[in-house]
Amino acid sequence: MKIGVFVCHCGSNIAGTVDVASVAEQARNLPNVAFSTDTMYTCSEPGQDEIVQAIKEHGLDGVVVASCTPRMHEPTFRKTVERAGLNRYMFEMANIREHVSWIGKDKEANTRKALDLVSMAVAKLANDRVLTPSKFDINKRVLVIGGGVAGIQAALDCADGGLEVVLVEKTSTIGGKMAKLDKTFPTIDCSSCILGPKMVDVAQHPNITLYACSEVGDISGYVGNFNVSITKKATYVDWDACTGCGQCTEKCPSKKATDHFNEEIGTTTAINIPFPQAIPKKASIDPEFCIKLTKGKCGVCEKVCPTQAIRYDQQDEKVEEAVGAIIVATGYDLFDWTRYGEYGGGRYPDVITSLQYERLLSASGPTGGHVTRPSDGKEPETVVFIQCVGSRDKSVDRPYCSGFCCMYTAKQAILTKDHMPESQSYVFYMDIRAPGKMYDEFTRRAMEEYGTKYIRGRVAMIYPKGDKYVVRGSDTLLGTQVEVEADLVVLAVGAEAAKGAPQLAEKLRISYDSYGFYMESHIKLRPVETNTAGVYLAGSCQGPKDIPASVAQGSAAASKVQNLFSRDQLESDPQISQVDIKRCIGCGKCIQTCPFGAIEEMDFRGATKAHVIETVCQGCGICTSTCPQGAIQLQHFTDNQILAEVNALCQPTTILNYE
């Protein structure tokens, strides 16, 4: 084997503290080295040309470049050797800048160390094998999980770009939290007026298949070719026949069903359509409250339905979909504030959540947009808002900031004044975080134009007094205790990961943080990718996000999918594991340890053997260090390759005999 070694000066970056010429010269004595030289800037065009030249001139089989970190220029030089007709895996790097010249000033020691690193690279290269990526077709359909504003944006962007989209939403309508909001900061435009048309677009788009009341089951496959099973929950209504006329909901005698859409302010009928603008606008029966389904009597809806759409015997249905990419947009849920005993723990009817308050403010809400107290229906005069309930509080294991509560509290204070000009609002806050465009101005308007009284401090307790509530807290700016008598208390509850988020992550094989929020591939540079190829994130499933940020991420995720699908075929990374069938004893240890489910059992002439699914393997090599037989080897990081490096460093032949 003929190896060429190129030792880079990197200007004075390396040459300043490493004798590069001497390293190049000594490298010539290493086994297999046929050529070596030192170059000024190896990565520059003339530097790369020199490598190409040398490969051709000296008939080199592989190249070692001793320069900077492979995390930076490995792809660059791989392309270079490929230009000269070599396989791109017949290349190794020795990091003599970040790991040598930049961290030590002793030129002699550095030179010695640099030579060691070169000899390790040479030793590994002598064991390198030609690897060729295989190509496979992409299924250009995309699955979007979650129909909040982020998922809607992603679905529409993909569909408008000509892709077929499958949108799966858990509840009976898309829209997510935004559909429940009255108006939105910082412009106070009506939430359903801006979201509604987008929801209609989803319903009417020829490229979008919407599964509402549905959940994702098993997911198998890999980037370009996922198979997804989807469970359509029984709604007891044939949605093909249902026109959403609403006659059933008018006649249904069971009127005490939980009103999920209105955040349990008031109740609804057992058969219901969550709200007038729901998409799809179809009725569904809540089996818990349906008299027919619980007691076998009633059947009113069946009688009144003009299209005979009611199916009391409907069962869950499974469908299979094949897609090439997945966008996860499952959003967030609200922190369970009843853990705060000092705020009544849920016992006081007029201490409500911010999202419940949105429903009270909304013209399409349970009170028609007239703000009233849940306890006695009276209009409140004094409204107290408490921020950071379940945010930035280690005592309830929620140390993070939910990001949007400062803003929506200011919004709700403004809307309160709009609805009830005689009212007075108070806001207890820790800090005001309003870094977005026009955000700080917005919170100032709440204080200055709308006369909201902002008190900096935590609320220690709330207790009832007559038909009012005393909110007692500290004012840390004045250093005093304050008490406000409130008619209504609104808690700015923090955001937490959507229910079931970790379980979904396991199915998708993506990571989540200790709070259940999904982890992006790189916090700065790969914010919508995950570490599972072909799976992307959008919206607040990744961490609390307001609407503009959720929409931006929805579009970003869609553009990543478009980018992925811009090719017809994908190349798989050949740095994956391979099983030596002769050595494999079929013990299955690798199957158990592989975090990606990339290894399956295979029958080979009646014997069980392990088999790596090329496109699923991520190349971690966990299996390789697990296999008791050395049968499964991670290509480019095989036992032999790593041990060659070890041997280059620690040679038993040099062992001193102290006899």
Place this chain on the structure above:
Amino acid sequence: MSADNNTELRIVGFLCNWCSYGGADTAGVGRFQQPTDLRIIRVPCSGRIDPLFVLKSLVNGADGVLVSGCHPRDCHYSEGNFYARRRLEMLKRFLPILGIDERRFEYTWVSASEGQKWKTVVQTFTEHIHELGPAPKLDASLLKKAEALNLTQAA
């Protein structure tokens, strides 16, 4: 800080590509000066590190071996470092049985952004190995015998 040819010891590092190797790069970019004894071998994941690599190094003349991966829960491959932790902890307990001083082997977690921490880790570990001094080298004749034994077994 630097050692001349006589005092430098042989320290081998096995670092995962995503976190610790990146952390060592970060230390370099930050010009955080470190002792020169350490030589780093890059592997994709700490879960790829076979305890055998550590053993081979120590048996064949390394004075110290340092393994570093991503912090638990931050593994690029989701759980590789959990496997690593279990294996390496076992190895640590096993070393004395082989007559190897377990203090010559250490594992730690350093992220790609923790350049300063990496410098401290290298400094502390190198000092620690220097305190222990050069590892007692195996008798070459013994090693030859072992090798011969190995060969007869393989044949």
